[in-house]
Amino acid sequence: MNRGNVKIVSLNADNWYDCCELEVSKEQKEFIEPNAISIAQTKFELTLKPYAIYAEEKVVGFLMYNSVQEELDGYWVYRIMVDKQFQGKGIGKTATKLMMLEMATSDNAKKIVVGYHPENLGAHKMYASLGFIDYGDRFGKEMAVVKYITD
Template identity: 55%
Template sequence: MQIELRPVTNENWEACCALELTAEQQGFLEPNVYSIAQAGFEPTLVMRAIYAADELVGFLVYNSEREELDSYWIYRLMVDQRHQGSGVGREAMRLLLGEMQQLPEATCIVVGYRPDNQAAHRLYERLGFIDHGDRFGKEMAVRYTF
């Protein structure tokens, strides 16, 4: 399966908003429309649509400016419920890490997620993110070091 990260544009932003999580995952992430609105007010946020072949299957957002833990942060990774479990999230994260490694002085990438989100925990652990005990509100933050 060919996975590709593309910019979120006038042509695909509404389709990004229509992507859905499973009922069990609803409490883990804000709706994509929230992230798209947030990016309109925070110019350092970068949005990407995740495509498998030419089908939109997911959405992600990261900050192109360092913040807490002197690191770049991934704000959102979501894969539509119909495409979960197929390796889309893992491959999208690999592509994203490659893209983020090109940011100025990128040495560490951080992603936060709710501790009860076991699917996210397994994904990030498999990709090499390490839990150093960092907590921000309801979320734990794990780090990937280049």
Template identity: 35%
Template sequence: MDLTIQPVNQDNWRQVAQLSVQPEQRDFIESNAQSLLEAAYDRSLNWHPLALYDGDTMVGFAMIGAHRDESMWLDRIMMDQHFQGQSYGKHFIPLLLDYMQTNFGVEKVYLSAHEENEKIFAYYERFGFIDSGKHDPANGERIMFYSFSK
């Protein structure tokens, strides 16, 4: 694997918008097109849409932002349905955490997930995320966090 994280730009945004999760997963994450619109127009949270590559092949998408003090949100992460089950998530989550700490100096990363997506909580715990016991008031999702200063 030759994994890289690249900012979404005028050359790759259309390809990002075409990536999609499995049909049964679509209720758990916003479409990438919606995320790109949010990044373009919701300037208050300074979203950074990121394309996830293996070599020259785009395999996924992530969006980070809402940088406050020493924390930031990993607001979206998805692997295209054609690349799921190939360990990309397992490799990209640590790369994204490192990217966030290196480029933004964060000490804590937050994410949230739908309660109905039961498997995802144990998955994120494997990377060191901790259930905060709180829910995001904007969408009702359960909030988890990762702390670099353990």
């Protein structure tokens, strides 16, 4: 699935290691697990769907969502990250839009939920710009924002 020069590709033998080498900025490290942890998680939680984010045919990010409904009766986004060298170019937002289109094809998909640390202002700004709303749901240290899928 692609849009412009950004596409998301299912994690595979050709791109998994590139995803493991990606890094967020020093200020963001406290908000997200390393991609290698997320990739390992997919081997035990088989409903998780991992993707590499490409820009101009280069792996520049990683995302992962759950293909079954969870808390709040929504489909949860587990990870979205863009390497520190490629941030601020709209890649994460475009990749998120592509992921949401993919998630919308899931059975009974009515809403998408993202959890993130309240101090992660970059995540807050991006999700708000995509129409996610904070209804006050909290899970541990994370806030959960919701986007209803419309037909």
